[in-house]
Amino acid sequence: MAAMPTYGGIDLGGTKIQAVVVDDDHEVLGSARRPTPTSGGPPGVVAELAAAMRDAARAAEVDLTLLAGVGVGSPGTIDDAGTVSGAGNLPGWEGSFAMAKTLAAELACPVRVGNDVQVATEAEFRLGAARSYASLLGVFWGTGVGGGLILAGVPWTGRGGAGEIGHMVVVLDGARCTCGRRGCMEAYAGRAAMEEHVARQVDKGRRTDLFKLMHERGRTRLTSGIWARALEHGDKLAIAVIERAVQALGAGIASAVNLLDVEGVIIGGGLGVRLGDPYAQRIAAAMQPHLFIDSRPPNVHVAELGDLGGAIGASLLVAGDGHRSARS
Numbered sequence: 001m002a003a004m005p006t007y008g009g010i011d012l013g014g015t016k017i018q019a020v021v022v023d024d025d026h027e028v029l030g031s032a033r034r035p036t037p038t039s040g041g042p043p044g045v046v047a048e049l050a051a052a053m054r055d056a057a058r059a060a061e062v063d064l065t066l067l068a069g070v071g072v073g074s075p076g077t078i079d080d081a082g083t084v085s086g087a088g089n090l091p092g093w094e095g096s097f098a099m100a101k102t103l104a105a106e107l108a109c110p111v112r113v114g115n116d117v118q119v120a121t122e123a124e125f126r127l128g129a130a131r132s133y134a135s136l137l138g139v140f141w142g143t144g145v146g147g148g149l150i151l152a153g154v155p156w157t158g159r160g161g162a163g164e165i166g167h168m169v170v171v172l173d174g175a176r177c178t179c180g181r182r183g184c185m186e187a188y189a190g191r192a193a194m195e196e197h198v199a200r201q202v203d204k205g206r207r208t209d210l211f212k213l214m215h216e217r218g219r220t221r222l223t224s225g226i227w228a229r230a231l232e233h234g235d236k237l238a239i240a241v242i243e244r245a246v247q248a249l250g251a252g253i254a255s256a257v258n259l260l261d262v263e264g265v266i267i268g269g270g271l272g273v274r275l276g277d278p279y280a281q282r283i284a285a286a287m288q289p290h291l292f293i294d295s296r297p298p299n300v301h302v303a304e305l306g307d308l309g310g311a312i313g314a315s316l317l318v319a320g321d322g323h324r325s326a327r328s
């Protein structure tokens with residue numbers, strides 16, 4: 001069957017690793033998911049990336065050795081050699097690690113690594129909800145809150161560190177962020193920060209079913225699915241904490257829009273995709289009072305490639321027309 005070239009794509013998140021095998025038309029032939037290991041540091045993570053890729057190849061019935069290449073979207077700052085630095089949301093990941101080289105040796109095929117959020121933004125721009133836009137802001141609402149930018153049809157990465165919308169300050173001297181600073185959007189909207197906030201509220205005697213749901217489902221963290229379930233149940237604390245996150249997202253995204261005036265805002269990430277369009281529209285409503293030109297808000301959409309968008313985007317790093325940003 002595999003006369004057409006096939007490519008691997010892996011999205012490395014703080015909670016899960018999602019791998020896909022795609023064909024030349026970016027169609028997903030097979031996929032696999034594994035939890036991100038919480039111990040073992042970078043070598044442990046790379047071993048699981050390889051395992052997830054093997055699982056996806058098996059699901060696609062494609063021989064791993066026939067893959068033309070594997071792209072990885074990773075948190076952190078990535079250099080041209082595929083060395084990852086500053087991936088603070090990965091457990092035990094400090095300093096720099098030669099991810100591309102290590103994974104290429106493990107899988108015996110070419111590997112390219114890009115920033116997870118940037119590759120997911122480019123996937124939406126080329127294949128997803130932002131196909132008709134020349135400028136967009138991708139906001140990935142998950143363990144943290146990441147951002148990706150396309151301006152006038154070209155990805156904008158600044159000096160390598162652009163797009164950190166999660167660290168827009170939305171409250172001066174506000175809540176402590178995972179980055180060590182205060183008042184960042186992520187300190188209110190990142191799932192890790194939200195979980196800590198809920199734990200503190202429970203210590204103060206507030207009631208919630210969030211942790212009960214977590215134990216029932218055999219999880220160790222409040223995943224997007226658990227948040228969604230708690231909201232469906234009308235859990236008051238979950239509703240309040242999500243509303244606090246939505247307000248922070250509204251303020252931070254609107255501030256970015258005031259600066260950049262993009263045509264579209266794409267809401268992705270684990271929580272963004274799981275909660276879907278009703279919450280994307282609530283974020284749009286929360287943006288509205290902060291928009292300087294409030295008569296002409298940008299369109300706000302949920303990432304169309306959904307949960308697989310990051311992995312499909314990563315495959316674009318190695319697929320034929322590769323990392324080109326221009327649309328044909």
Ligand SMILES: [Zn+2]
Pocket residue numbers: 166167177178179180181182184186187
């Ligand atoms: Zn921060």
